[in-house]
Amino acid sequence: MNLDSQTIQDLQTHLETNLPHSLDMLRQMVEINSFTANAAGVDRLGQLTAELFARLGFTAVTIPAANPLYGNHLVLTRHGRTAQKVGFISHLDTVFPPDEERRNNFHWRSEGDRIYGPGTVDIKGGTIVIYMMMAALQAILPDVFNNVTWTILLNACEETGCEDFGELCLRELAGVRGGLIFEGGQMRQDRFKIVVARKGMAIFRVQVAGKASHAGSAHRRGANAIVQMADVIQRIHGLTDYGRDLTFNVGTIAGGTVINRVPHYASTTIEMRAFTPEVYESGVAAMLALNDFSTVSSADGRYACYVNVEVLRRTPPWSRNEATDALLAVWQQAAADLGYTVLPEERGGLSDGNHIWRSLPVIDGLGPSGGNSHCSERSEDGSKEQEYCLASSFVPKALLNVAGVVRLVKG
Amino acid sequence: MNNSTDILNYLAERRQEMIDFVVALARVESPTSRPETQAPVQDLLREPLEQLGFAVEIIPGEQSGGMLWARPSTLSSSQPQQLLLGHSDTVWPVGTLTEMPVEIEGNVMRGPGVLDMKSGLTQMIFALRALAELGWETAVAPIILINSDEEVGSYDSRPHIERLAQEVERVYVLEPALGSEGKIKTARKGVGEFIITVRGKAAHAGLEPENGISATLELAHLTLKLNQLNRPEEGVTVNVGVVEGGTRSNVVAAECRALVDVRAPTVAAAEALETAVNNLQPTLPGASLTIEGGFNRLPLERTPRNQALWYLAQALGQEIGLELDEGTAGGGSDGNLTSPYTATLDGLGPVGGGAHATHEHILLDSFVERTALLALLLQAPSIKQ
Numbered sequence: 001m002n003l004d005s006q007t008i009q010d011l012q013t014h015l016e017t018n019l020p021h022s023l024d025m026l027r028q029m030v031e032i033n034s035f036t037a038n039a040a041g042v043d044r045l046g047q048l049t050a051e052l053f054a055r056l057g058f059t060a061v062t063i064p065a066a067n068p069l070y071g072n073h074l075v076l077t078r079h080g081r082t083a084q085k086v087g088f089i090s091h092l093d094t095v096f097p098p099d100e101e102r103r104n105n106f107h108w109r110s111e112g113d114r115i116y117g118p119g120t121v122d123i124k125g126g127t128i129v130i131y132m133m134m135a136a137l138q139a140i141l142p143d144v145f146n147n148v149t150w151t152i153l154l155n156a157c158e159e160t161g162c163e164d165f166g167e168l169c170l171r172e173l174a175g176v177r178g179g180l181i182f183e184g185g186q187m188r189q190d191r192f193k194i195v196v197a198r199k200g201m202a203i204f205r206v207q208v209a210g211k212a213s214h215a216g217s218a219h220r221r222g223a224n225a226i227v228q229m230a231d232v233i234q235r236i237h238g239l240t241d242y243g244r245d246l247t248f249n250v251g252t253i254a255g256g257t258v259i260n261r262v263p264h265y266a267s268t269t270i271e272m273r274a275f276t277p278e279v280y281e282s283g284v285a286a287m288l289a290l291n292d293f294s295t296v297s298s299a300d301g302r303y304a305c306y307v308n309v310e311v312l313r314r315t316p317p318w319s320r321n322e323a324t325d326a327l328l329a330v331w332q333q334a335a336a337d338l339g340y341t342v343l344p345e346e347r348g349g350l351s352d353g354n355h356i357w358r359s360l361p362v363i364d365g366l367g368p369s370g371g372n373s374h375c376s377e378r379s380e381d382g383s384k385e386q387e388y389c390l391a392s393s394f395v396p397k398a399l400l401n402v403a404g405v406v407r408l409v410k411g
Numbered sequence: 412m413n414n415s416t417d418i419l420n421y422l423a424e425r426r427q428e429m430i431d432f433v434v435a436l437a438r439v440e441s442p443t444s445r446p447e448t449q450a451p452v453q454d455l456l457r458e459p460l461e462q463l464g465f466a467v468e469i470i471p472g473e474q475s476g477g478m479l480w481a482r483p484s485t486l487s488s489s490q491p492q493q494l495l496l497g498h499s500d501t502v503w504p505v506g507t508l509t510e511m512p513v514e515i516e517g518n519v520m521r522g523p524g525v526l527d528m529k530s531g532l533t534q535m536i537f538a539l540r541a542l543a544e545l546g547w548e549t550a551v552a553p554i555i556l557i558n559s560d561e562e563v564g565s566y567d568s569r570p571h572i573e574r575l576a577q578e579v580e581r582v583y584v585l586e587p588a589l590g591s592e593g594k595i596k597t598a599r600k601g602v603g604e605f606i607i608t609v610r611g612k613a614a615h616a617g618l619e620p621e622n623g624i625s626a627t628l629e630l631a632h633l634t635l636k637l638n639q640l641n642r643p644e645e646g647v648t649v650n651v652g653v654v655e656g657g658t659r660s661n662v663v664a665a666e667c668r669a670l671v672d673v674r675a676p677t678v679a680a681a682e683a684l685e686t687a688v689n690n691l692q693p694t695l696p697g698a699s700l701t702i703e704g705g706f707n708r709l710p711l712e713r714t715p716r717n718q719a720l721w722y723l724a725q726a727l728g729q730e731i732g733l734e735l736d737e738g739t740a741g742g743g744s745d746g747n748l749t750s751p752y753t754a755t756l757d758g759l760g761p762v763g764g765g766a767h768a769t770h771e772h773i774l775l776d777s778f779v780e781r782t783a784l785l786a787l788l789l790q791a792p793s794i795k796q
Contacts, residue, residue, distance in 0.1 A: 199617055203660050215650035215672045216600065216741035220643055226651045226669075230634035237628050242621065249616035250627040251664060252657035259604055259652040259670040268627070271660040273617050299643045348617035 002337045003403055010140045011402055015132055015395045022132050023115070023391060025052055029124040030108045030117040033101060034071075036093040036159050042071030045092050049074060049127060049154060056134050058152070065156045066164035073165055075172055076152040078134075084409045085149045087173040087360070089181045089352050090127045090367075091158035094119040095374050106376040106386055114388040118376065121389040126182025126367025127154065132398040133405070141406065148409050151176070158352055161315055166355025177408045178327050178361050180401070183351050184373065185365025187393050190340045192400060194331055195365035196324045197346040198354055199245070199273040200280045200317030204287050205310045206232060208255070210296070211303035212264035220299040222262025226255040228296035228305035229266040235293075236270055239286050245275045246283050273348060275317050284311065318354045320346070323361035327408075331363065334403035340396070349373075366401050369393035415730040418783045421541050426779055429537050430520065433773075436529040437513045437522045441476070441559070443500040449476025449559040452499040452529075456557065459536045463543055465555070472567040475560035476500070480571070482554040491793040493551045494579040494753075495535050496572070496745055497528055498561035502767050511769060521772045530773050531585030531760035532557065538786040547786075551580060551793045561745055564707045569748060576749035580794060581720055583785065584746040584757040587766060593777060594738035596758030597721045598713050600646065601681040602743050603706035605671040605688055609633060609656070610699045613665035623663025624697045626656055630667040632694040637671060640687055646676040647684060671704075674741070678709050678751070708743035709751065716754040719794075724756060727787040733780055754794075759785055 003011070034045040043062075050060035053076045062072035074092065096106065096118040108117040119125075130152060137145040151172055155165040173179055186193040208229045213222030233250050240248050248270055255266025272287065274280040293307040328344055335342040345365060353364045370389035377384045422429070436455055441448045450469075456479055457467045465481040472478065479499070486492075501524035503511075513522030520530075535555060542549060556575055558568035565572065576582060589596050609630045614623030640649045649671060656667025673688065675681035685705050693700050711717075721737055728735040738758075746757035761781050763773035 201617065201661075214741075215648065215652060216602065216674055219648040219650065219674075222650070224638070224651065226654050227634055227638045229654075230631035230638075230651075233628060233631035234635070237625070237631075240620075247616065247620045249620060249623075249660065249663055250625060250631075250657070251616065251660035251662060253627050253630065253664075253667065254655050256651075256653035256670070259672045260650070261652055262650055263652055266654070269657075269660040271616050273620070299641075348615070348619070350617070 014136045026128045033098045035097045036157050039071040042092045042156050046074040071156040073156045074154040078150045080148040082147045085176045087176040087179045088130045088152040091155035095159050104376040113392050116386045116388045121184035121370025122373040125389040129398050133402050169356045181364035182367040184367045184370045187369040192342045193345040195347050196344040197320045198318040199348050201315045202272045203313040204270045207267045207308045210264045210305040213262040215260040223298040223303040223305045225263045225266040244279045246279050247273050315354050318357040327361050327363045330407050331404040334407045422779045432533045433530045437525050440505045443562045446476035453479045475567040478558040478568050491551045492579045494582045495555045497532050497557045497585040500559040518775050519772050526587045526763040526771050526773050527766040534782045541786050572748050576752035581754040582749040585760045586744045587760040588758045588762045589738040593762035594736045596740045597737040598739040599711035600674045601706050601710035603673040605704040607669045608701040609667045614663040616661045626664040626667040629695050629698040648674045681706050708747035711747045711750045720754045720756045
């Protein structure tokens with residue numbers, strides 16, 4: 001169904017009227033620290049979120065995360081009169097520990113159109129967009145609101161890549177018309193970007209064992225693990241292939257103990273990113289092939305360094321696929337009704353979409369527009385700015401998503 | 412012609428007195444890092460030197476506990492001079508004595524600083540006293556400099572040492588002998604340290620990896636270039652000993668740091684190595700290197716004049732029944748600072764082991780003969796005669 005202009009106008013008016021209240025709810029959410037490891041904070045935010053949606057008739061169920069150190073996932077459901085189901089995916093956690101927020105004076109701060117603060121765009125603002133959509137549907141399109149079963153899933157530990165939440169999504173969202181993910185998404189004037197693919201990521205730890213020795217009296221007997229690691233790092237960088245969207249990043253290195261000792265140990269963490277499963281798997285295989293690699297020995301020839309590679313984390317890519325493209329087409333049609341344009345975006349970062357796209361039709365980037373995710377610092381020269389969302393993006397984002405959902409359930 | 416055995420006999424009779432003096436010095440703890448602990452050691456040395464007719468002065472230090480400078484009160488400027496060089500500082504913090512008391516067990520004396528180098532300071536005093544009491548004239552006037560920052564690189568005392576080195580015709584350094592065979596140290600490697608900071612540019616590894624400049628990759632390139640500078644067959648070594656850098660696996664690293672130990676056996680090799688390190692250039696466009704440090708002490712080489720002094724020591728050793736050998740030390744001392752200016756002989760201190768280690772000790776039966784050797788060296792004629 002396409003929306004008539006009066007309905008569009010009514011929705012717009014409702015969303016605008018509801019915006020101050022919605023942003024006040026966002027402020028309350030942002031003021032609760034919900035760093036992934038702060039389980040109590042995550043649960044407090046879950047409680048506030050459940051109370052907010054209870055006003056619209058949603059019931060709440062909490063599910064402990066698989067990792068006992070983390071808080072509870074939250075499942076909010078409002079059952080409809082028909083079998084139609086739509087799923088919304090957000091998360092409760094942020095990447096900012098409380099002391100980091102204090103140290104960088106990173107708090108709710110409204111400046112012009114920008115609202116700075118932890119989680120404003122990643123992803124508490126996204127949760128608020130869902131709330132604005134539901135409130136608008138209830139008020140303006142009550143039949144749609146009451147016919148459909150709405151399920152909102154909020155991950156307690158998205159930022160650490162917990163996989164149990166993906167399994168929870170697959171259970172709760174079986175048979176949905178769409179799994180809608182509310183990470184932030186770009187919006188410039190009337191042009192919106194919808195995320196339709198995300199890179200996969202793998203994290204590796206490469207450790208090098210050498211042979212320690214005194215750098216002055218027994219240099220010949222030492223096998224320098226840092227030198228071996230340097231050789232390995234060059235080879236890993238050589239695996240990067242921009243033509244195939246395969247990249248490797250040697251993120252951290254550490255090795256040695258004191259300056260006058262030939263180092264016996266060095267280690268490094270490496271992150272790999274790729275868009276397609278084939279390239280992803282070939283990258284993992286190339287890394288694992290470095291196991292037992294050795295090119296550096298002690299000068300006396302008695303000891304050789306050796307290399308050990310482990311995979312610490314695997315999150316395969318969310319590739320372009322038909323189900324996602326079909327959802328994209330729905331949003332593009334909805335956008336046309338509103339005089340907007342929607343463009344697909346293949347993004348480098350991960351989301352819960354990476355875990356569920358094979359089983360559910362998903363699109364992402366439906367939350368507000370903003371920037372500087374994961375950054376709590378500000379620098380004098382402006383090269384570092386804190387995370388923010390744009391207040392002016394909430395209404396158009398919610399309106400587009402409402403139009404998309406209405407097309408989806410009645411289309 | 413003097414009889415060398417007179418010296419041996421004289422010192423043998425004072426063996427206990429010498430041991431007591433080492434014990435007294437070692438029981439005054441004097442780490443480099445605590446300048447105020449040096450004065451009590453300097454006081455213990457001042458009194459016997461003044462009794463021997465020396466004018467004793469304490470030259471204050473900027474950061475260290477200063478240095479004791481002693482010269483014969485009758486010294487005339489035309490007289491040839493020889494420098495006795497030592498240090499009063501140790502590597503042991505105050506309080507070490509409770510864990511590691513000064514102890515004597517048979518032929519072995521243990522304790523913090525007994526080897527490095529409170530026994531060497533004792534040898535200076537007793538060698539000079541032996542010459543005075545036996546009435547042996549020294550053609551070359553002995554002067555003494557005892558600094559208190561040798562263990563950290565002689566930053567305060569270096570100008571004084573270099574100035575005196577240019578005024579004297581030879582230097583005897585009372586650092587411990589090399590190894591259990593008591594070798595004289597006729598060569599020391601030069602040792603240097605570099606701190607290299609590598610800077611790139613941070614970027615998100617997933618969203619915009621192409622905008623980053625990886626400091627870890629630049630460090631890898633740098634490490635392999637540094638490693639190429641090793642020349643083990645020439646005794647030139649480069650050790651990338653410690654590296655660290657980067658923040659998270661999903662961020663292109665903006666900064667890394669490497670600590671590099673360099674050693675070389677000759678001044679020429681050290682200078683070439685220092686130049687090579689300072690000339691290292693980054694490989695990645697946009698990356699930068701900050702290279703700090705260098706050789707603190709250049710190598711002590713077997714120069715002709717140093718070797719002449721060694722042959723003299725070898726011959727004098729034979730007179731008192733000592734079969735001496737020479738060796739190369741891996742690390743530096745203040746002998747490295749004097750050698751460019753004048754004949755230098757190092758390692759004239761006692762035989763022992765465990766310098767800077769908890770089993771630091773001296774072998775007491777070496778003490779008398781090493782002190783006798785020093786007295787004979789002091790009494791050797793001037794090369795100008």
